[in-house]
Amino acid sequence: MKMDKTVETTRLERFLDSDIWHSFKKSPIAIIAFVITVVFLLAAAFAPLVSPHNPFDLASIDIMDSSLPPVWMDEGDARFFLGTDDQGRDIFSTIIYGARISLLVGFASVIFSMVVGITLGLISGYAGGRVDAFIMRVADIQLSFPAILIALLIDGVARGLVPKEMHEELAVYVLIFAIGISGWVQYARTVRGSTLVEKNKEYVQAAQVIGIRPGTILRRHVLPNVMGPVMVIATIHLAIAVITEATLSFLGVGVPPTTPSLGTLIRIGNEYLFSGEWWITIFPGAALVILVLAVNLLGDWLRDAMNPKLR
């Protein structure tokens, strides 16, 4: 079989020729936001290699270093760039480790929401009728509660069910579940809407005429064609999930202080704010703001790039 190799384009080539890539290259905000997000991701992923200290190694922290201000202030110590907290832990390192937990919870709960939301949205849109009505009413009911309340509720129930000694181990998973379950509605609604459009297109009917079963049609034909808007929501949802995690941790129902996230750090530092050690809470707070802002800007750009009509 002879074949002309030149007509086959790789995925990379097609991406480099796409409108998305061109729009990205022309948007300085998107590039800056992307760079910041990637720096956060890499720092979080390689925290043990990147951070100057390991704040959770009890052998390496010294109570004598506690409550040192940032390096540019009078009492600052060159070893601790952003100062230390009350236990002598390096703030810069705790931020990196904290971002690690925050992003882990953020990503995991976004993926969890996506799986639940996309599945229910596809079924709802494709099946229609009573199935659709039922799923969408459940979604409506859930939307009438604030997401944070649902997360608090689930967290409370989980604490009641799980024996006390396992609380700390399971806290992260409970948090992921709580944030994830409170976010699926957005995905389900969007996917349902796109599915309603796609299922009436002739390529879906062609698959039906061939005899392909609904499950396969949804997976192979409909799903790839509804993913565009989902990726936009997912990006913005990542920022929301990180914020929600921080809020819950700030309220004391999130991850335990032994593995602090950015929210936990802000809560811990909050107690020292009025005694003058502002850096313990301000720096984690600033890190959170920058991360969320970058991810949000990236999401906004992605939405505009994929939906030229909105501009």
Next chain:
Amino acid sequence: MDLLNINNLEIEFPSRRGTVKAVKDVTLTVQPGEVLGVVGESGAGKSTIGNAVIGLLEPPGRVSGGKVYLKGDQIDELPAEEKRKIRGRRIGMIFQDPLTSLDPLQTIEQQLVETIDLHLKLGEEKSRERAIDLLDQVGIPNPEDRIKHYPHQFSGGMRQRVVIALALCAEPEVIIADEPTTALDVSIQAQILDLMRKLCREKQVGMLIITHDMGVIADITDRVAVMYRGDLVEEGTTAKILGDPDHPYTKSLISAVPRPDVRLKRFPMVNYIEKEEDRKKDFDISTHWLGQARDFDAVDGSLVEVKDLVMQFVAKNAFLKKNRKMFTAVDNVSFDIKQGEVFGLVGESGSGKSTVARMISGLYTPASGSIFFGGDELTKIKSQKEMDYYRRQMQMIFQDPFSSLNGRMRVMDIVAEPIRFHKLTSSNAETEGIVMDLLEHVGLGRQAALRYPHEFSGGQRQRISIARALATRPRFLICDEPTSALDVSIQAQILNLLKDLQEELGLTMLFISHDLPVIRQMCDRVGVMKMGEMVEIAETEALFKTPQAPYTQELLSLMPKLDKLSHSGLEVEG
């Protein structure tokens, strides 16, 4: 002095992949009372010319050369504000879709009176009188009452009349009509065209009419300009262009128009626009996988039989079944399709012809009635597995080549999907080989397999669709308006291909179209449908020569008269 003079006009669209010249050095003139037709296929640049004249080029498009004069005044370089004053006042516009050219939130009165008052400064009372007078002129009954209505309260044809009234209301010198009848049914098209020509003559208005439809050209124009890929290839009187064209493109375009009056063996000379890959016959279809090894029994007589088919849709939903309002889309339809025959279903939009096809192919479940295939009653089969055996034997080609292929899949996977699903081959290598042969056989070439649908034109996509339908080696093919979204020369190619395949593979076909000339070229027998009912079934030639039902007679009388068209190079059958 010419009324409208378009002089060496050049229009370009810069894009990041380089500048596209949409219109190259085009010169046209329109005289008072004259109708000039601009004809061409998609991408010819004909609408771009119209938009440039009225100053509504879509950015980033721009006029890069040439001038436009209206009664000697140069209008292409006027500032936007001046152009806006000319639009409506001196140049009237009629667009394709009457629904989107009117504001749905305002009554006809508000829209007409506002426009008249703005341009002619008559005052509200006088403007209203003039508006009613205009509605009367365009043939709207009871204009005093109707003027108070909203656009949605008018039918499609009436709405287009209102748009014409709106275009005329400031007594323009020129009217530019862009596909004015494309969104309308044939019966209404004829009336609207008559009206436009009459108004043009009476008011001594010049008209530039942009269309892809030779029927419209033959009906209404005095002179024709033929566009091809941005070039003006030929211009002359309508009789000359249609009857004795000089340019090879015009010749090929005219020979590709389906004739209502004769049946051709094949469409000749249609390769001017889009070069068809040679349909290499390096394998013998009768010994190839595609042409043999069919595990089903031969039938004599009817392959498909439809009895008392009824389909209802829910018009108004309610929780209780008895409260639901139903709309009957197909009402007691019966017909049969003989082995090896092409059976046509024809009717206007909403006649239920597509619904019938979708019931046969299993996309819809009929409310009552039965469908027989090769003697077996399909409507009684409940299990999916059992149904697969019949699905394999019948496949469908859809209307819209842009939505009938999944854009996320390679052509290879699209065409291979039915083979893989029905497990018709023993290895993937065999499947891929068959797909390649199939693509070559429908005139696409083997390289097509590795590309994605968006890299192909409409006609090429329809070929992919056909290849996919043939991949299960069906014996029955349902074609639902397979060419109505295509340009006329591409349509001719696809119709030729379908004819060839039908012969080679001995296919039985159900061919659905609203287009009578196409039906005449393709079908052995025809069923005419109206509002869900079967009005008449007859042999094609008999139906066209001696129609029995009044509705059929009416449809035939409304067909565009194409008797002026050149017959050179045509091979007439029978």
